Amino acid sequence: MFKRDWKPGDWVVYRMSKHGVSxxxxxxxxxxxxxxxxxxxxxxxxxxxEQVLPTGEIVARTPGGKVRTIxxxxxxxxxxxxxxxxxxxxxxxxxxxxxxxSGPVExx
Numbered sequence: 339m340f341k342r343d344w345k346p347g348d349w350v351v352y353r354m355s356k357h358g359v360s361x362x363x364x365x366x367x368x369x370x371x372x373x374x375x376x377x378x379x380x381x382x383x384x385x386x387x388e389q390v391l392p393t394g395e396i397v398a399r400t401p402g403g404k405v406r407t408i409x410x411x412x413x414x415x416x417x418x419x420x421x422x423x424x425x426x427x428x429x430x431x432x433x434x435x436x437x438x439x440s441g442p443v444e445x446x
Contacts, residue, residue, distance in 0.1 A: 344387055344390050344396050344410055345387065345390065346387055346388060346389055346390065347386065347387065348386070348387040348417065348418075349384070349385075349386055349387075349417070349418035350384075350385050350386070350387060350398060350415055350416065350417060350418055351382050351383070351384060351385075351415075351416050351417075351418050352382070352383045352385055352398070352406075352408070352412075352414055352415050352416075353380050353381075353382055353383075353414040353416075354380065354381055354382075354383050354414065355378070355379075355380055356378070356379055356380065356381055357371075357376060357377070357378050357379075358376060358377060358379075359375070359376050359377070360377075361377050361379045362381065364381050364382065365377075365379040365380070365381055366379060366380050366381070366382070367379055367380050383400065384400075384401065384418070385398035385399060385400055385401075385406065386398060386399050387399075388405070390410070391407075394409060394410050394411070395407050395408060395409055395410060396408060396409075396410050396415075
């Protein structure tokens with residue numbers, strides 16, 4: 339299978355599934371639940387890769403400073419394109435500022 343070549347510092351977009359009563363303005367694929375009391379939807383999250391682990395997982399940092407560990411072949415993970423940089427560049431820059439320069443990452 340095709341292996342993506344990720345490296346620390348790469349900007350990525352992760353499509354996250356969510357559930358709630360009030361989807362935000364960035365929500366996509368919004369569908370009402372069976373009784374119509376809530377919605378299922380997806381939201382693009384903008385992360386910066388902090389570390390690539392030998393186990394085949396990557397560690398990414400969110401703009402708020404949280405650390406997420408996900409599989410490198412997750413179909414919801416993709417490289418940021420130039421239009422993401424134009425529209426959401428501040429989110430990537432915030433995540434980049436929260437990156438640690440190097441060393442082990444704590445995933446608490």
